[in-house]
Amino acid sequence: MSFLIISPKKDPKAWVEALKAEAPDLDLEVYPQVKDPSKVEYVLSWRHPHGIYRDFKNLKVIASMGAGIDHIISDKEIPEHIQITRVVDAQLTKDMSVFVLSLILEHLRNLNEHHCSSEWKPKTYGRPENTQVGILGMGVLGVGVAEKLIRNKFNVTGWSRTKKEILGVTTYHGDEQLQDFLEDSKILVNLLPLTSETKNILNKHLFEKLPEGAYVINVARGEHLIEDDLIEMINTGHLTGAALDVFRKEPLPAAHPFWKNKKIKVSPHIASITHPKSVVPQILENYERMKEGKDLKNVVDREKEY
Numbered sequence: 001m002s003f004l005i006i007s008p009k010k011d012p013k014a015w016v017e018a019l020k021a022e023a024p025d026l027d028l029e030v031y032p033q034v035k036d037p038s039k040v041e042y043v044l045s046w047r048h049p050h051g052i053y054r055d056f057k058n059l060k061v062i063a064s065m066g067a068g069i070d071h072i073i074s075d076k077e078i079p080e081h082i083q084i085t086r087v088v089d090a091q092l093t094k095d096m097s098v099f100v101l102s103l104i105l106e107h108l109r110n111l112n113e114h115h116c117s118s119e120w121k122p123k124t125y126g127r128p129e130n131t132q133v134g135i136l137g138m139g140v141l142g143v144g145v146a147e148k149l150i151r152n153k154f155n156v157t158g159w160s161r162t163k164k165e166i167l168g169v170t171t172y173h174g175d176e177q178l179q180d181f182l183e184d185s186k187i188l189v190n191l192l193p194l195t196s197e198t199k200n201i202l203n204k205h206l207f208e209k210l211p212e213g214a215y216v217i218n219v220a221r222g223e224h225l226i227e228d229d230l231i232e233m234i235n236t237g238h239l240t241g242a243a244l245d246v247f248r249k250e251p252l253p254a255a256h257p258f259w260k261n262k263k264i265k266v267s268p269h270i271a272s273i274t275h276p277k278s279v280v281p282q283i284l285e286n287y288e289r290m291k292e293g294k295d296l297k298n299v300v301d302r303e304k305e306y
Contacts, residue, residue, distance in 0.1 A: 001027065001039060001041050001042075001291070002027045002028070002029055002035075002036075002039045002040050002041070002042075003019075003026055003027060003028050003029070003040075003042050003043075003044070003287060004028075004029050004030070004031060004034060004040045004042070004043045004044070004056075005028070005029070005030045005031065005043070005044045005045075006031040006043055006044070006045050006046070006048045006052070007031075007044075007045065007046040007047065007048075007065065008031070008047065008048070008049065009046070009047045010046050010047070010065070012030050014276045015044065015065070015276045015280070016028065016030065017276075018276035018277045018280040019276075019280055019283075019284070021277075021280075022280050022281060022284055023284055026284075037055050037056050037057070038056075038057055038058055039058070040056045040058065040059055041058055041059060041060045041061070041290065042059075042060065042061045042063065042287050042290055043056070043059060043061070043062050043063065044063050044065060044283060045062050045063065045064060045065065045071075045072060046064070046065040046066070046071065047071045048071075048072070048075070050074070050075040050077065051075065051077045053075070053077065053078050053079075053082070054077055059082055060081075060082060060083065060290055061082065061083050061084075061085065061286065061287075061290050061296065062078070062082055062083070062084050062085075063084075063085045063086075063283055063286060064084070064085065064086045064087060065087070065274055065279075066086070066087050066092075066274045067086055067087050067088065067089070067092055067140070067141065067272075067274070068086070068193075068194070068221070069084055069086045069193075069300050069306065070193070070194040070195070070221060070223075070305075072084055072300075073300065073302065073305055080302065083296055083299055083300075084299070084300040084302070085286055085296055085297070085298050085299055085300065086298050086300055087274060087279045087282070087283075087298070088140055088282070088297075088298050089274065089278055089279050089282070091275065091278050092141070092272045092273075092274060092278075093140060093141055093144035093272075094144070095271070095272040095273070096141050096144060096145060096191075096219065096271050096272035097144045097145045097147070097148035097149075098148070099219065099245070099270075099271040099272065100145045100148070100149075100189055100217060100219060100271070101145075101148050101149060101152060103217055103243045103265070104131075104133065104149070104154070104187055104189075104217070106243075106265075107126075107187070107215055107241070107243070108125055108126035108127070108128070108131065109125045109126075110123045110125055112265060113262075116262060128149075128152055128153040128154045129153045129154075129155070131154055131155065131186055131187060132154075132155045132156075132157065132184050132185060132186045132187070133149055133154050133155065133156050133157070133185070133186070133187045133188075133189060134156075134157045134158070134159065134181055134182065134184065134185025134186075134187070134188050134189070135156065135157070135158045135159070135169075135189045135191060136159050136188065136189065136190045136191060136192050136201075137159075137160065137190065137191035137192035137193065137220065138158040138159070138160040138164050138166060138169075138171065139160075139191070139193065139306070141191050141272070142158060142160075142191040143158075143166055145189060145191060146158055146166060146168070146169050147168075150168045150169070156168065156169050156170070157169065157170045157171070157172065157181055157184060157185065158170070158171050158172070158181075159171070159172045159173065159177070159178060159181040160172075160173050161173065161174065161197075162174075178209075179209050182206065182209040182210050183209060183210070183211060184211070185210055185211070185214060186211055186213070186214055186215070187214065187215045187216075187217065188210060188214060188215070188216050188217065189217045189219070190202060190216070190217065190218045190219065190220045190224055190225075191219060191220050192220050192224060193220070193305065193306035194220065194221040194223055194224060194305075195304070195305035195306060196305065197305075198224060199223050199224065200223070200224070200225075200226050201224055202216065202218060202224050202225040202226065202229075202230070203225075203226040203229045204226070204229040204232065204233060207229065207230070207233045207238065207239060208233075208238070210238075210239070212237075212238055213237075213238075213239075213240050214238075214239055214240070215239065215240050215241055215242065215243075216230065216239060216241075216242040216243075217242065217243045217244075218242070218243075218244050218245065218246060219245045219246065219271040219272075220246060221246050222244075222246045222247035222248040222249070222250065223248055224246075225244070225248075227248070227258070230242055230264075231257060231261065231264075234261070234263050234264070240263065241263035241264060241265070242263070242264050242265070243264075243265040243267070244258065244264060244265070244266055244267070245267045245268075245269055245270065245271045246269055246271075247269075250268075250269055251268065252266060252268075282297065282298070285297065286298075
């Protein structure tokens with residue numbers, strides 16, 4: 001039985017070191033150096049080449065290196081019996097919460113606008129207690145962001161596919177309640193998982209339901225956003241701007257219009273980064289659970305796609 005890392009677009013060195021530090025005797029291999037594919041039962045994966053898992057006939061578990069699993073489930077050739085797991089890490093949630101809070105405060109206080117204007121021209125600013133923030137997606141990260149905002153006196157609403165009750169948050173759920181949620185969201189934060197249902201959800205039709213002058217923050221996945229629709233709604237004045245940390249193509253091309261739009265803030269996918277030392281213990285715990293035939297933690301529902 002062997003443990004394999006497949007991450008062709010990410011240097012696995014830090015992961016190898018963290019795994020070996022926790023489990024020195026682990027039979028660890030790094031793709032493409034695989035002695036015997038038939039012995040591989042557990043894979044730690046990030047953006048694998050689609051179709052590759054057909055080569056591992058005894059594979060039982062694919063563990064994502066991060067909280068996102070769309071890069072795995074988008075491969076429709078993965079056999080149904082293989083379990084997929086994701087990372088749930090308190091530090092990831094803390095980092096995301098601080099990042100979103102920072103973006104919102106920067107927007108309310110016009111800091112970037114003052115800096116870029118090269119003018120000594122004070123502007124009226126907003127206050128947390130007068131600001132309604134709507135969060136699309138009330139999973140672990142969404143709840144963490146909501147709690148951080150509430151502690152900082154913001155008014156928070158949340159929307160999810162299914163009904164949820166979260167202390168201090170006015171919650172909405174399902175398609176029938178989406179419009180009610182949107183019409184009061186002066187700042188909209190997207191933290192939805194990327195699924196076939198949520199892809200392209202940040203579009204003109206949705207933006208039109210937001211109050212005039214709303215602001216959009218996307219820290220989930222680039223494929224949630226129809227980029228031309230965002231630019232159009234900013235140009236018409238319906239949206240005051242946006243802060244984007246994720247994009248359809250990363251790195252964002254130098255010629256992309258987002259770079260030159262003063263109302264769109266770009267950051268290089270840094271909202272919340274997985275640190276191997278922090279999450280390796282839970283990955284190894286699931287590896288041991290697999291070997292012992294126990295239920296795994298943080299298993300992805302293949303039907304729901306998250």
